[in-house]
Amino acid sequence: MRYDDVPSAESPVQDEVRDTPAEADAAFRTLRRIAITYFTVFLVIVAAFPVLTMTLPWWTESRVTGNLSPGFLFAGVGLYLVLAVLGIAAATLSSSVESRMLGHQSPGPQSFSAEFDLPESGAADEADR
Numbered sequence: 536m537r538y539d540d541v542p543s544a545e546s547p548v549q550d551e552v553r554d555t556p557a558e559a560d561a562a563f564r565t566l567r568r569i570a571i572t573y574f575t576v577f578l579v580i581v582a583a584f585p586v587l588t589m590t591l592p593w594w595t596e597s598r599v600t601g602n603l604s605p606g607f608l609f610a611g612v613g614l615y616l617v618l619a620v621l622g623i624a625a626a627t628l629s630s631s632v633e634s635r636m637l638g639h640q641s642p643g644p645q646s647f648s649a650e651f652d653l654p655e656s657g658a659a660d661e662a663d664r
């Protein structure tokens with residue numbers, strides 16, 4: 536298998552999708568906007584903890600479970616869960632936006648059949664008619 540830009544009989548590249556610079560730039564701008572939005576949400580969540588500690592006395596003085604305050608529970612458990620969900624959501628959204636904008640084939644029967652040189656079901660149905 537050769538790894539140059541010249542198509543050969545060994546490695547056909549007619550199915551390869553090439554993105555234009557404008558498409559790549561649009562995808563970059565969209566992904567940058569997503570990253571900035573999620574970073575802003577991250578900063579708001581992290582900054583909310585000290586703000587709540589200074590402004591709400593019950594945040595540190597009241598007891599919820601096992602003599603633990605809401606602030607301690609949030610710092611010990613809740614913050615990690617919220618940030619994990621935030622990270623997974625950002626990664627999932629970024630991956631799906633990049634796939635849709637840059638012409639990647641979505642996984643499904645067509646990409647599977649093209650990968651293994653299987654006849655597509657739509658072509659067989661049309662041949663039967």
